[in-house]
Amino acid sequence: MELKVRFSGGVVVEYGDQGVVLDPTRSNHSYPAFVTHAHADHAYAFKNPERTKYATHETLRLLGAMGWRHLENLEPVKAGGKVSFGDMEIRVHNSGHVLGSVMYEVQTPGGSVLYTGDLCTESTYTMDPAPPVECDILVVETTFGAPMFSFPKREEVAVEIYNWAVNTVLGGVIPVFKTDSIGNAQEIISILNQYTNLPAVTAKSATPVTEVYRELGYGLDSVDARSAEGQDLLESGKCAIVAPKGSKLAAGNTEEALASGWAILMGKKRAAFPLSDHADYRGLMGYVRRCKPKRVLTFHGGSMTKDFYKHVRSSLGIPAAPLTSRVETIAGPQMSNESRIKACSSQIVRTVKIPGFVYQPSWLIREMGRQGFTPGETENSIEYLMERGVLRGAENGVCLG
Ligand SMILES: [Zn+2]
Ligand SMILES: [Zn+2]
Secondary structure (H helix, E strand, C coil): CCEEEEECCCEEEEECCEEEEECCCCCCCCCCEECCCCCCCCCHHHHCCCCCEEEEHHHHHHHHHCCCCCCCCEEEECCCCEEEECCEEEEEEECCCCCCCEEEEEEECCEEEEECCCCCCCCCCCCCCCCCCCCCEEEEECCCCCCCCCCCCHHHHHHHHHHHHHHHHHCCCEEEEEECCCCHHHHHHHHHHHHCCCCEEECCCHHHHHHHHHHCCCCCCEEECCCHHHHHHHHHCCCEEEEECCCCCCCCCEEEEEECHHHHHCCCCCCEECCCCCCCHHHHHHHHHHHCCCEEEEECCCHHHCCHHHHHHHHHCCCEEECCCCCEECCEECCCHHHHHHHHHHHHHHHCCCCCCCECHHHHHHHHHHCCCCHHHHHHHHHHHHHCCCEEEECCEEEEC
16 A cells, blocks of 8 residues: 555545545545645635534634634644544644644655645744654645745844834824734734834734634734724824735725735835745745655645745755646656556666567566566566567567567
């Protein structure tokens, strides 16, 4: 039995007749579904109330705060815990990304797979970093997996954030941080709380999400824009607004700034802060190295980061490829029967060099076995080569045609 990984409406990990699907993106899987965190592109499994979902309690609470309904059938997991199905054990680790975000390590007798979901490899103002987990196959996200994505030190970004906020208020304008409601919003509130006396006013979904963080133990100080206190603060102009990226605000005299890893791509013309809850290129490369995988499969990147796997190969010397629908094993992509026969056949042709010499099938089976081919594959390949006139039958064996 072999450990297999592929992308098929989610990251599918199989061993024998056991399987799991990680962050599924469609609902017709028969395998148990595991969700890494509450961002919508990972939490699709929660669209189906009937389905059993393995996820953290925090993820469920955050989805509720984002307005997701019918969040039934949760099997709660938590970092440090594990779940077993037959020969498969799924171990849960913190991914450092947002509240309740986890990675899944699938352990089998045939080896292990670590699926990172979204990860952050350094301490942030709200999260501990993702720990490296030694594994055979690492399926790693590559949102910022290109050398151009090099984030400045977090402390430096924090200084820029609160300086801009304070100076904007001093200029008589309310600063607005446009950012992801889950993760970055709470980190900005934490930075403002820690370094300024400026009250943070949350708008739209940033309010209920921050409320969940608070209820689950985060000492974040913020006020909802629609509350009486929030209205007073907006009128006074002495506050900073934290709002979701796409939202429209009714508040009057404001100036907006983006807070996101993507800010690295923006010029200096507008205020933008490269505050990210993802690892940057160096963080990802360091993380891959420390997990000591035998094979790396990349996913969740865009056109700018499609070459991350090439960097893994050239800089770390680890075999790597993008995760696709192709079946992957620790040793490499699993070939179809037909391509196995072709590969075995060309190996035989490279081995059978002496014209007229009779090669015994048992010897060829042994030689091809060393190259990873089964006796059946070698027999079929001999057949294939004889059909094509490359080999011909001789007494006690075959020789070059
Ligand atoms: Zn995410
Ligand atoms: Zn993501």
